[in-house]
Amino acid sequence: MKINKYNSFVFALLVGLGLSAQAQTKQWTLEEAVRYALDHNITIKLSELDVKNADIDKKDAFGNYLPSVNGNASHSWNIGLNQDVTTGLLRNQTTQYSSLGVSAGVDIYKGLQNQNAYRRAKLSVVASKYQLLKMQEDISLNVANAFLEILAFKENVKVRKEQLLIDEKRLARSEEMVKAGTIPRGDLFDLKATVATDQQAIVVAENNLLISKLSLAQLLQLKEFADFDVIDDTDAKDENNIMAQSPVDIYNKAKETRTELKLAQANLEIAEKNVAIAKGAYQPTLSAFYNFNTRASYSDVIGGSTPNIANPTSQIGFVEGTNQAVLQNNFLPVLRNADPVFDQFNDNKGHSFGFQLSVPIFNGFSVRNNVERNKVSLEKSKIDLEQKSLDLQRNVYTAFTDAKGALNTYESSTVTLEARQQSYNYAKEKYDVGLMNSFDFTQAQTLLTNAQSDVIRAKYDYMFKIKILEFYFGIPIVPIPTK
Template identity: 80%
Template sequence: MKINKYNSLIFAILFGFGLSAQAQTKVWTLEECVRYALDNNITIKLSELDVKNAAIDKKDAFGNYLPSVNGNAQHSWNIGRNTNPITNANTTETTQYTQLGVSAGVDIYKGLQNQNIYRRTKLSIIASQYQLVKMQEDVSLNVANAFLEILFNKENLKVRKEQLAIDEKRFTRSEEMVNAGTIPRGDLFDLKATVATDKQNIIVAENTLLISKLSLAQLLQLKDFTNFDVVDDTNVKDENGILLQNPVDIYNKAKEIRTDLKIAQTNLEIAEKNVVIAKGAYQPTLSGFYGFNTRAGYSDQVKFDENNIPYTTGPDPVFQQFSDNKGHNFGLQLNVPIFNGFSVRNNVERNKVSLEKSKIDLEQKSLDLQRNVYTAFTDAKGALNAYESSTVTLEARQQSYNYAKEKYDVGLMNSFDFTQAQTLLTNAQSDVIRAKYDYMFKIKILEFYFGIPIVPIIKN
C-alpha cells in the first residue's frame, strides 16, 4: 500500500513525539514563549541587521565631510622613440621610469547636500528601529495566537476524551440493559458506532493539538520540539480592565505609541529631507584639491663638461631624483550647473511625488488605526458576550442532557434521541472553548493598542 508524503510526515512527527513521551517536557508560559521568540525569531534577526545597515549608512554620510586622500605609484618601460619625462628630451632607447604621487580633495560647498544626507541617515536609523519594534510586536501577537490555539486544542481534546469515557460507560450499561430486555439490541449497535466515532474524534483532536504545538515551536525557532508543551492557563479575565476604557481614550493612546504611525511619520520626514537634498543639486559646488608627485628614471644621461663637451654617465641616485623632481599642485574647483537635460528638475519632482505619497500614507495609517481600535474594541465586547451566552447555553444543554439520560436509563427515550442530546452538549462545550479563547486573544489585541505588551519590548 502506498503512503503519500503528507501521511509519511504526519507519521514521522507522531512517531517522534511517541518516542519522547516519557522524556522530561519543558512547559512554557506565554511570557516565556514571547521572550524566546523575540530573542530567536528569524524575521526579528533580519530587522536587527537592517538597523546595523542603517548605522553603517550614517558612517558613510559622516565620511562625506572628510577629505579623500589617494596615493598612486607607476613603473613603466618605454621602448623606441619616446619623450624622457625627466629631461623632456626625445630619445630612442629603452628606458624605465617610476612615478609616485599623492592626491587629496575635499568638498567645501555642495548645496548642503552632505549635511542633509547625514541628517537623513539619522532618520533612517530611527525608522529601522521602529521597524524592528513593529516586527517584535507582530511576532508577539502571532506567538500569543499560536499559544492560545494550543490551549484551545488541549481543552477540545479533553472534552473528546471525557465524551469517550461517558459513551464507553453508557455502552457497558446498555449491554446490561439489553441483556435484561429493557432496551432493544439495535440501540447497542448505535452506541458501538458512537464509541468508534468518539475514538476517531480523539485521533483528529490529538493530531490537531500536535500540529498546533509544532507551529508554535517553529515560530519560536525551536530545534527540539518533541518535548514542547505550554502551561494550561485557561482563566478568562480582563486583568487590566481594558474593556472599562472608552474607545476614544484607547485611540488617543494608540496614536501616541503605535509603531505604525511612528514609522509613517519618520518616512515622511525622510521624504522631506530627500526633496531638500535633490534641490541642493541646483546650487554650485566648490571643492579644494591638492596633489604631490615625483619621478625617477633609470637610463643613462648625456651631460656636458666645463668645455661643453658631451659625455655619457649613469642615472642619478633614485632618491636624489625623487627629491629633485618633486612637485605640488593645489587649488579650487567651482562647478556651476547650467543645463543637465532636466535631470535635476526631474529628480526634485520625483522626490516631491514621494513626499506626497508619504503624507497620504501617514493619513491612511491614522485612519486605519482609528478603524482598527474601534473594531478591536467592538470585537472584544462581542467576544465577551459570545462567551457569556455560550456558557448559559452550555448550562442549559447540560441540564437537558441530564434529563435525557435519566429518561434513557429507564427506557423512556430511544438511543437516537439520546445521542442527539449528547451531540448538542458536545457542540455547546466546543462553542464555550472556542468563544473563551477568541475572547482572550481579542483582549490581547485591545491591550496591544492601549500600550500593554505581552512582555516589555526593549527598544534600541
C-alpha cells in the same frame, strides 16, 4: 538474588527514561514563549540587521563631511622603440620609471546636500528601529494567537477524550443489557457508531493540536515542535480593565504609542529631506584639492660632455657677403648611471593645489525632474501617514467591537453550556431507567459536547481579542527591550 538485581536494574532504567522524557519536554508559559520569539525569530533578526545597515549608512553620511585622501604608486617598463636620451633618436631599448603621488579633496559647499544627507541618515536609523519594534509587536501577537490556539485545541482534545470514555462505558453497559435482553440490538449499533465517531473526532483534534504546535514552534524557531508543550497560565479576565475604556480613549492613547504612526511620521520626514537634497543640486559646488607627485627613472642620464675628436667642428652657416664658414665645436655626451631612486624622488617633487567651482547651468532637466520626483514621494508619504491614522482608528474601533462581541459570545456560550449540562443530566437519568432511547440520548450528549467546544473557542477568542485591544492601549504582552 539475581532476579532481584535484574528487576532493580530494569526499574532504575525505566525511571531514568521517564525522568529524561520529562526533562526534554519544555513547558512554556505565554510570557516565556513571547520572550523567546523576540530573541530568536528570524524575521526579527532580519529587522535587526536592517537597523545595523541604517547605522552604517549614517556613518557613510557623516564621512561626506571629511576630506578624501588617496595615494598612488606605479612602476612601468617600456620595452621596444623608445627615444635615446643621448642622441634623441628612436631605438629599441628598455626603460623603467616609478612614480608616487598623493591627492586630497574636500567639499566646501555643496548646496547643503551633505548636511541634509546626514540628517536623513539619522532619520533612517529611527525609522529602522520603529520597523524593528513593529515587527516585534506583530510577532508577539502572532505568538499569543498561536499559544492560545494550542490551549484551545488541548481543551478540545480533552473534551473529545472524555466523551469517548463516557461512550465506551455506555457501549460496555449496553452490550451487557443486550445480552440480558433489556434493550434492542439496534441501540448497540448506534453506540458503536458513536464511539467510532468519537475516535475520529479525537484524531482530528490531535492533528489540529499538532499543527498549532508547529505554528508556534516556527515562530519560536524550534526544531522539535512535537516534544514541547504549553502551560495554561492565562485567565479569561480583563485584568487591565481595558473594556472599561471607551474607543475614543483607546484611539487617543494609540495615536501616542502605536509604532505604525511613528514609522509613517519618520518616513515623511525622510521624504522631506530627500526633497531638500534634490534641491541642493540647483546650487553651485565649491571644493578644494591638493596633489603631490614625484617620479624616478632607472635609465642612464647625460652627466656632461667631451670634445668630439673625430669630428671636432661642424659648419652651422656662413657670413653674408664674404661667404666665410661659421663653425661650432662638436661635443659628445658623457653618460652616467641614474641618481639613487630616493634622491630622484626628493629632487622631482611637485605640488598643486587650488579650488574648483562647479555651477549647474543646464543638465537636461535631470535636477528638476529629480526634485519633482521626490516631491511626489513626499506627497505619498503624507497620504500614507493620513491613511495610517485612519486605519488605526478603524482598527481600534473594530478591535473594541470584536472584544465586546467575543465577551458576549463567551458569556452566552457559558450559559448555554450550563443549560446543556442540565439537559444532559436529565437525559442521562431517563436513559438509565429506560425512559429514553439511545439515539435521543446521543443527541443530548452531542449537544453538550458542541456546547463545551463553543465555550472553549469563545474563551480563547475573547482572550486574544483582549490582547489586541491592550496592544492598542500600549500594554504589551511582555516589555519589548530596546537594542
